[in-house]
Every structure is written in C-alpha cells, then in structure tokens.
Amino acid sequence: MIRGETARYAINGAFSTLVHFSVLSVAIEGFDMPSASLANLLAACIGITTSFIGSKYYVFRRHRDPLHEQAAKFVALYGVIALLHAGVMALVTDIGGVNYRIGLVLATALQVLLSFSGNRRLVFK
Numbered sequence: 658m659i660r661g662e663t664a665r666y667a668i669n670g671a672f673s674t675l676v677h678f679s680v681l682s683v684a685i686e687g688f689d690m691p692s693a694s695l696a697n698l699l700a701a702c703i704g705i706t707t708s709f710i711g712s713k714y715y716v717f718r719r720h721r722d723p724l725h726e727q728a729a730k731f732v733a734l735y736g737v738i739a740l741l742h743a744g745v746m747a748l749v750t751d752i753g754g755v756n757y758r759i760g761l762v763l764a765t766a767l768q769v770l771l772s773f774s775g776n777r778r779l780v781f782k
Contacts, residue, residue, distance in 0.1 A: 662716055662717060662773075662777065663773070665715055665716040666712075666716050666773050666776075668715075669708060669711035669712060669715055669716050670708065670769070672707065672711060673704045673705070673707045673708035673711060674704065676703060676704050676707045677700045677701060677703065677704030677707075678700070679700075680699065680700035680703045680704070681693075681696055681697055681699075681700035684696035684699060684700060705735060709727075709728065709731050712731070712776055712780070712781060713727060713781060716776070716781075717776060717777060717780075717781030719781075720780075720781040720782065721782075722781075722782070727780055727781060730779055730780040731776070731780050734771075734772070734775045734776065734779060734780060735772070738768050738771050738772060738775070741764075741767065741768070741771065742764045742765070742767070742768050743764075745760065745763055745764035745767060746760045746761065746764050749763055749764070
C-alpha cells in the first residue's frame with residue numbers, strides 16, 4: 658500500500674497524464690480528428706476529470722465538503738493554474754526568448770506545486 662499524499666498525488670498525476678495522452682492519441686490517430694488542439698482540449702477535460710476523481714477518492718482521503726463544492730473549487734483552482742502556466746510560458750519563452758521546452762518544465766513545476774498545495778488546502782480540506 659502506498660503511504661502518503663505526496664506519493665499518491667504522483668501516482669494519480671501520472672495516471673491522469675496517461676489518460677490524457679491516450680485520449681489525445683485515439684482522437685487524432687483512431688478517429689482522425691483534424692484539429693490537434695480540439696483533440697487536446699477533449700483529452701485535457703477527460704484527464705482533469707480523472708485527476709479530480711483520483712484526488713477525491715485516492716489522494717486526499719480526508720474531506721468533508723460535498724462533491725459539487727469540491728468540483729467547483731477544483732475547476733476554479735485549475736483555471737487559475739492554467740492562467741499562471743500560460744503566463745510563465747509567455748514570460749520565459751515569448752518575452753525571455755528561452756526555448757519553449759525549458760519554459761514548459763518551469764511552468765509545469767509551478768503547476769505541480771500549486772496543484773498539490775491548492776488541492777490539499779482548498780479543495781479537499
């Protein structure tokens with residue numbers, strides 16, 4: 658049995674990312690979706706939903722708020738994080754001229770930290 662929220666969070670994140678990538682791949686390669694960005698939007702929604710379910714029932718086992726309140730807080734948190742992610746990418750790559758891969762790593766590291774902390778302190782308290 659995996660112990661600790663941090664380890665469970667990592668497992669849930671990896672699984673949700675796998676779901677995201679799988680849906681993206683099937684949409685583009687299996688269903689010949691012509692738009693990768695729309696396929697990615699669909700895949701992101703399914704991956705984020707997977708992350709919410711895993712966070713609620715696997716990662717953060719102690720929580721008292723009703724499902725609809727947690728879902729609303731989760732969506733709000735991820736909306737803010739997505740904007741910050743885009744902001745970091747803009748600052749590092751568009752303005753700073755650094756390779757987009759480095760910007761992505763930095764933005765994703767911030768995303769992981771904010772997501773874990775926000776979920777633990779705000780969503781699944």
